[in-house]
Amino acid sequence: MTAPDAGEAPAQRDRAAEHAFEPLPEADARGETVAPTRNRVRNTPGNTPAEDQPGESDPPSSLRERSVLEFVARLRLVPLNLVHQSLFAGVSRQIAGRIVGRMVRRGWLRTWAESRETGGHPTWLYTTAAGRKIGLGIVLDAVKGTHIERLVSAMLPSAQTRPLDLRPRIVPSFLRHQQETVTLLVRLAVANGAIWYSAWDRPLPQGNAPIPLPQPDGILVLPGGTGPELVFLEHDRGMESPAHFARAKAERYAELAVRPELCQQLLGFTTFRLAVTVENFRIHRLPMERLVLLARLLREAGAARDASLSLAGWANWWPAGTVWCRADEPFEPKSRPAAELQDPVLRHTLLCPAVQPGIVCACRAQLDPPFAL
Numbered sequence: 571m572t573a574p575d576a577g578e579a580p581a582q583r584d585r586a587a588e589h590a591f592e593p594l595p596e597a598d599a600r601g602e603t604v605a606p607t608r609n610r611v612r613n614t615p616g617n618t619p620a621e622d623q624p625g626e627s628d629p630p631s632s633l634r635e636r637s638v639l640e641f642v643a644r645l646r647l648v649p650l651n652l653v654h655q656s657l658f659a660g661v662s663r664q665i666a667g668r669i670v671g672r673m674v675r676r677g678w679l680r681t682w683a684e685s686r687e688t689g690g691h692p693t694w695l696y697t698t699a700a701g702r703k704i705g706l707g708i709v710l711d712a713v714k715g716t717h718i719e720r721l722v723s724a725m726l727p728s729a730q731t732r733p734l735d736l737r738p739r740i741v742p743s744f745l746r747h748q749q750e751t752v753t754l755l756v757r758l759a760v761a762n763g764a765i766w767y768s769a770w771d772r773p774l775p776q777g778n779a780p781i782p783l784p785q786p787d788g789i790l791v792l793p794g795g796t797g798p799e800l801v802f803l804e805h806d807r808g809m810e811s812p813a814h815f816a817r818a819k820a821e822r823y824a825e826l827a828v829r830p831e832l833c834q835q836l837l838g839f840t841t842f843r844l845a846v847t848v849e850n851f852r853i854h855r856l857p858m859e860r861l862v863l864l865a866r867l868l869r870e871a872g873a874a875r876d877a878s879l880s881l882a883g884w885a886n887w888w889p890a891g892t893v894w895c896r897a898d899e900p901f902e903p904k905s906r907p908a909a910e911l912q913d914p915v916l917r918h919t920l921l922c923p924a925v926q927p928g929i930v931c932a933c934r935a936q937l938d939p940p941f942a943l
């Protein structure tokens with residue numbers, strides 16, 4: 571198997587490198603641009619140094635720091651490795667770690683060290699309350715006046731949302747799901763030239779909406795053939811009962827899909843796509859059966875028309891490839907494990923134009939990924 575142009579292979583972590591990537595406590599950042607007039611260290615007599623207590627008027631001055639804060643605020647809880655891969659092209663892990671370490675000391679970010687049974691101590695990043703406020707401000711500024719301003723401001727976590735508070739050695743129950751979701755989101759976003767993506771908790775504001783809204787794991791705005799397309803990502807780890815998937819997801823997406831005016835009013839888009847990825851490395855011994863089950867639940871709820879499904883491993887490996895099937899024409903669980911031949915007729919890109927079953931689409935012409943998945 572060879573990796574396509576769309577990106578790197580799924581992360582194979584190097585334990586030594588991961589340790590080298592820990593933020594260094596004593597270090598100061600070098601090798602980045604800092605605007606000249608801001609953020610000089612000011613010590614107040616009898617008080618904590620100002621750098622540890624950034625106020626509202628004390629946002630990061632360097633572009634690099636601002637982009638890190640925006641990225642972490644947008645994805646909520648992010649492995650440091652992913653921050654490095656996404657924002658620090660050409661910068662060593664040590665330098666990236668020092669920049670992040672300085673942001674931690676200034677009170678914008680927190681780190682959390684995961685301790686894996688298999689070894690390694692990956693570092694995760696999340697924002698402090700002050701950091702989140704600044705980060706969300708940067709997020710909103712970046713979309714102001716664009717056609718996604720309504721979507722982003724509607725989803726923006728409110729100041730009342732409690733910031734994450736992770737304790738040493740206590741692994742949050744959602745950690746693996748979060749890792750897989752943000753990794754997939756970044757892969758899909760980069761490969762498909764995303765205009766926007768986020769992984770906020772409960773992103774769709776219920777407010778006065780007349781129907782219970784679904785709460786996607788991730789949201790992407792991708793450039794489609796006829797303009798920007800809104801894509802909701804649901805990443806499934808097989809922990810959810812079929813009844814719950816039907817009630818909390820399939821039925822809610824189906825209800826929202828038949829209300830274009832409500833979508834427009836809430837999100838600034840009249841339509842959306844639903845992308846469902848099924849975890850296939852650790853949890854599911856039978857991921858294809860799970861995929862077929864979820865496809866059936868989507869069909870039964872009436873949410874199949876604009877829904878695509880894939881195995882998370884395939885979507886991660888070929889984020890722009892023909893590895894998605896429609897819910898009304900799902901892959902077939904031919905053999906176990908799942909990574910077997912799949913009928914190319916069933917394979918589409920994520921943004922394949924919605925067509926009726928049986929109609930040949932342009933995806934067929936693509937040669938990548940290979941015939942045998």
Ligand SMILES: [Zn+2]
Nearest residue numbers: 918922931933
């Ligand atoms: Zn297609």
